[in-house]
Amino acid sequence: MKKILSVILAGLTFFTIHNTKAEEIDMTGKKVLVVYFSRTGEQYSVGNITEGNTAIIAKMIAEQTKADLFEVKLKNDTYPAAYKALTEVALSEKKANARPEIADDVENFADYDVVFIGSPNWWSDMPMALYTFIEAHNWIGKTVIPFVTHEGSGLSSIPSKIKTATGTDMLDGLAVYGHVAQNDRAQAKQNVTNWLKKLGF
Secondary structure: OHHHHHHHHHHHHHHHHHOOOHHHOOOOOOOEEEEEOOOOEEEOOOEEEOOOHHHHHHHHHHHHHOOEEEEOOEOOOOOOOOHHHHHHHHHHHHHHOOOOOEOOOOOOHHHOOEEEEEEEOEOOEOOHHHHHHHHOOOOOOOEEEEEEEEOOOOOOOHHHHHHHHHOOEEOOOEEEEHHHHHHOHHHHHHHHHHHHHHHOO
16 A cells, blocks of 8 residues: 555646646746647537647637747648537557648747647547647747647546656646537636636736
């Protein structure tokens, strides 16, 4: 039992040492970017939508932080609009560890100090296209902040996956229900505002 406790404590110590606290970073004068992936069409609990859940939150963050905004889009978007079919494609890509080709890229990525990464929660992970984007860039010296839209799974392991993929400092992420993003914009905005305040924005 003592050995197990020691292993757990060691893991907690590692987490504490390698995760940056918001109060340790001065956001004044930082150049900020919001990168996100989002889908329209049929979505769980909100029906057919014309603006993606993650897109809604991304725009709120960009507005409040005066950040630049970049949407990761597929170069050849053949994803189905139907929800169940989309989940099947998402799972297939995850199992294959796919890296779908994306349509565009951020100009002068090196100039940004802080990067928010926004994602829907697909099988407790990001859509594979976000890995395509992440792996195309050098993240050394940047502060990364995740945000996720979901319908019950929360952040899941997405922050740890982003941390592993970027290899850089992370701040606490935000999880917002998709139905809140779609149907209660005032509440979603308040959630974003409270979170950003804690992060020093």
